[in-house]
Amino acid sequence: MAHAATHDEHHDEHHEHLNFFQRWVMSTNHKDIGTLYLVFSLLMFFIGGSFAMVIRAELFKPGLQLVQPYFFNEMTTMHALVMIFGAVMPAFVGLGNWMIPMMVGAPDMALPRMNNLSFWILPFAFALMLSTLFLPGGGPAGGWTMYPPLSIQSASTAYVVFAIHLMGISSIMGAINIIATILNMRAPGMDLLKMPVFVWSWLITAFLLIAVMPVLAGAVTMLLTDKYFNTHFFDAAGGGDPVLFQHVFWFFGHPEVYIMILPAFGIISEIIPTFARKPIFGYKAMVFAIASIAFLSFIVWAHHMFAVGLPLGAEIFFMYATMLIAVPTGVKVFNWVATMWGGSMTFETPMLFAIAFVILFTIGGFSGLMLALVPADFQYHDTYFVVAHFHYVLVTGAIFAIMAATYYWIPKWTGHMYSEFWGKVHFWNSVVWVNVLFFPQHFLGLAGMPRRIPDYNVAFANFNMISSIGGFLFGASQLIFLGVLIHCVWFSKKKATDRVWEGARGLEWTLSSPPPHHSFTIAPVIHDEELAHGHVED
Amino acid sequence: MRAGGFGKHGIRFRAKQAFGVAGLMALGLFGGTAQANPQPGQLNLTPGVTTYSHIPYMLNNVALGVCVVIGILVFGAMFIAMFRFRKSRGAVPEKWSHNTTVEIIWTAIPVVILISLAWLATDGLRKFSDTTGSQMTVKVTGYQWKWRYDYVDYLGKPLHVDFMSKLDDQSNATRQLDSGLDPYAVKADGEQTYLLNVDHPLVVPIHTKIRFVITADDVIHSWFVPALGWKMDAIPGVINAAWTNINTPGIYRGQCAELCGQDHGFMPIVVKAVSQDDFAKWLADQQKAATPPAPAPASTAAAPAQATAQVAAKQSTQG
Missing domain, CATH: 2.60.40.420 (Cupredoxins -  blue copper proteins)
Structure with a gap:
């Protein structure tokens, strides 16, 4: 295809003349900025992970051994904020930055300077937020949900609110850039319904981001004015209502959890057809399912609030709407399985992570369905059952998908193959220990252990110890990941081919490995049989 | 009366410790009738001790059962696919990517299951929300x-x-x-x-x-x-x-x-x-x-x- 054409442009790369500062800090290149996002996300993953290690160490056995309860609360709060806003979201933006222009046949992102700005806001935002841990009064300790009145008892409210504003600005600019790129920069013939599912998932996610990040900004701004400017939005004594915050927060928060999973759906929908060597089953159904889930995400927010004493009618509405999400999500899982059926499968590391994603994300979906049933939720709510649920969808869901994507595309990015052996060692360690870590938490929750507690009754001791052991080993397993990445980028001698994977389809594989500085300077010609998801006639 | 209740609890507790891990887990899952408070190795919700508390317990068990059955079917199909359709066994990829009948079936069946779960849950919720007639x-x-x-x-x-x-x-x-x-x-x-x-x-x-x-x-x-x-x-x-x-x-x-x-x-x-x-x-x-x-x-x-x-x-x- 356009491979030959782009190869000619190879000499045109001018970044070799740039020094380190110019190349990375002043970059307007979608690949370099994508790399910055991914490296930042990995750093945050380890910082957030170290907070999780503190949590699991304190919970290793009953009694307080390591930290004071307030510091424990800072750890749970920071762990969530760093992992959500620092690790998962930037990782997806990084993957989108790298892959979307290459997948739709564009030379770069539509708004390259804004791309630079939206990344470089993040280190400052997180420096602000993490610095609170070293300030008098400590970091935020009211949970990542920041429910007032508790959250404004904290000394760090202003820092956290400002950091969240920055993160929101960054996310919105990133989302605008992605929408502009997808809608304006596609190669001729790359119709919307020919785009890879990953691009579709990001297009929909970007709209969710633009819709809800301002809502979060509004919610936290009201916290700020309640604390410092004598407003009473959430203060019952002044005529406000603490529950109002929860409604506004979760109107952001529920779409937010889909912001963290829809791109994962896209990634899995790229990887499974590649290694099954068969077109994705039901391409249009997959796209429609993502759009349905995105729509439903706006009308289910109060299922996070079943125990706040909603009126009966509201509980019923939000229960039904929530249960409805199981239908498009089920369609996606069935379609992934149907893609494998009749294929010719091999099990390289990206495929292993993708298969683990399908199984473990589905388990997280099952517990999600159970949580949707209001009378049962009155038991599950705010117990470890919920902790188990959202770690299944976020760790074995979102993060496994990010790892799958990394193994899948890193040969393309670097031009070198990673070590398949160590990739598999990383996979098997991760998949075993993550289940040792999170599966027993279901039992703890069902037995009635509340979340966000630093210490517990001795009846909860055995499963907490198992969970902590799983946690330490899962954490340690991620050092293997780091090793595989370092080896692949700097030390691997094995060159990657342009196609990399035998079954890989889509425009990104027609470029050289590593790809040229500007992905497609001449628009590629689209051949239907070369589309990412295969040639689909329906 | 209360003393009797505690005695029973104490005996149950000591007996449980003698069982070893498997017995302990089985008790945790199924032996929950009188054990309202958290027990070591407890695997499931408590059925509780009130006129209402069996509702979330049953709903939990039904929903868990439904999820286990669906899980066995879906993951079973996946594992069969992973064994039958391996390249190393010489599997040749097929070309199809669409099947309307199958798609309608696997959209409709979950809807039916969800409606029955929703019916059970709504009934329980109505009972819970009725705070009238209290003494x-x-x-x-x-x-x-x-x-x-x-x-x-x-x-x-x-x-x-x-x-x-x-x-x-x-x-x-x-x-x-x-x-x-x-x-x-x-x-x-x-x-x-x-x-x-x-x-x-x-x-x-x-x-x-x-x-x-x-x-x-x-x-x-x-x-x-x-x-x-x-x-x-x-x-x-x-x-x-x-x-x-x-x-x-x-x-x-x-x-x-x-x-x-x-x-x-x-x-x-x-x-x-x-x-x-x-x-x-x-x-x-x-x-x-x-x-x-x-x-x-x-x-x-x-x-x-x-x-x-x-x-x-x-x-x-x-x-």
Whole structure:
């Protein structure tokens, strides 16, 4: 295809003349900025992970051994904020930055300077937020949900609110850039319904981001004015209502959890057809399912609030709407399985992570369905059952998908193959220990252990110890990941081919490995049989 | 009567320890009838001890069963695919990517399953939300980090009994960082009560529909006793209502379930359910103790009246 054409442009790369500062800090290149996002996300993953290690160490056995309860609360709060806003979201933006222009046949992102700005806001935002841990009064300790009145008892409210504003600005600019790129920069013939599912998932996610990040900004701004400017939005004594915050927060928060999973759906929908060597089953159904889930995400927010004493009618509405999400999500899982059926499968590391994603994300979906049933939720709510649920969808869901994507595309990015052996060692360690870590938490929750507690009754001791052991080993397993990445980028001698994977389809594989500085300077010609998801006639 | 209940508990506990891990887990999953409080190795919800608490328990079991069956089917198909359609076995990829009939089937079947689950859940929810016809009202107020209980009325008569309920001293001493004390040594009445015991339990009668009105004074808390089958947030400025009707006398333990600050993990809830006769005696003692010297400080003395007024307001809005 356009491979030959782009190869000619190879000499045109001018970044070799740039020094380190110019190349990375002043970059307007979608690949370099994508790399910055991914490296930042990995750093945050380890910082957030170290907070999780503190949590699991304190919970290793009953009694307080390591930290004071307030510091424990800072750890749970920071762990969530760093992992959500620092690790998962930037990782997806990084993957989108790298892959979307290459997948739709564009030379770069539509708004390259804004791309630079939206990344470089993040280190400052997180420096602000993490610095609170070293300030008098400590970091935020009211949970990542920041429910007032508790959250404004904290000394760090202003820092956290400002950091969240920055993160929101960054996310919105990133989302605008992605929408502009997808809608304006596609190669001729790359119709919307020919785009890879990953691009579709990001297009929909970007709209969710633009819709809800301002809502979060509004919610936290009201916290700020309640604390410092004598407003009473959430203060019952002044005529406000603490529950109002929860409604506004979760109107952001529920779409937010889909912001963290829809791109994962896209990634899995790229990887499974590649290694099954068969077109994705039901391409249009997959796209429609993502759009349905995105729509439903706006009308289910109060299922996070079943125990706040909603009126009966509201509980019923939000229960039904929530249960409805199981239908498009089920369609996606069935379609992934149907893609494998009749294929010719091999099990390289990206495929292993993708298969683990399908199984473990589905388990997280099952517990999600159970949580949707209001009378049962009155038991599950705010117990470890919920902790188990959202770690299944976020760790074995979102993060496994990010790892799958990394193994899948890193040969393309670097031009070198990673070590398949160590990739598999990383996979098997991760998949075993993550289940040792999170599966027993279901039992703890069902037995009635509340979340966000630093210490517990001795009846909860055995499963907490198992969970902590799983946690330490899962954490340690991620050092293997780091090793595989370092080896692949700097030390691997094995060159990657342009196609990399035998079954890989889509425009990104027609470029050289590593790809040229500007992905497609001449628009590629689209051949239907070369589309990412295969040639689909329906 | 209560002593008998504890004896049974104690025997069950010792017997369980002899079983070994597998037996322990089996008991944890299926042997939960009388074990309302968390047990080591407990794998499932408690069926609870009230006229309502079997509803979330059954709903949980049905939903879990449905998920297990779907899981076996989906993951089973996946594993068959992974074994049959391997390149190493010479599998040749097929070309199809669409099948309308199959897609309609696997969209429709989940819808039917969801409707039946929704029907069960709605029925349970309607039962839970009906707080009418109560014979007793208790006002629960969450504070950082203790609970206050106001007995508002019982059998149609207003009451003026109220007290604070906070973590027992033994747990409190043990839970201090590096206290050197053993959490396993914290026991009350033969149960290991570390962090699940209080100085003044909420004493209530069995076979009585008790309405709880739940609020908070400072930040949001959540009143959660698993054996009763629900939790309800305690929110400043909001009065939530819930109810229970306990079948079995016993001591039922729970905890605050909404993050409420540094000692969130240290504000347990203990409900002591006694026979109606015993409750009448307990109530008489409380009232006797409360009336002559009027020991309660002015602020707390004013509170029951205020609570009654708030409840009346709530009733009239529900009215």
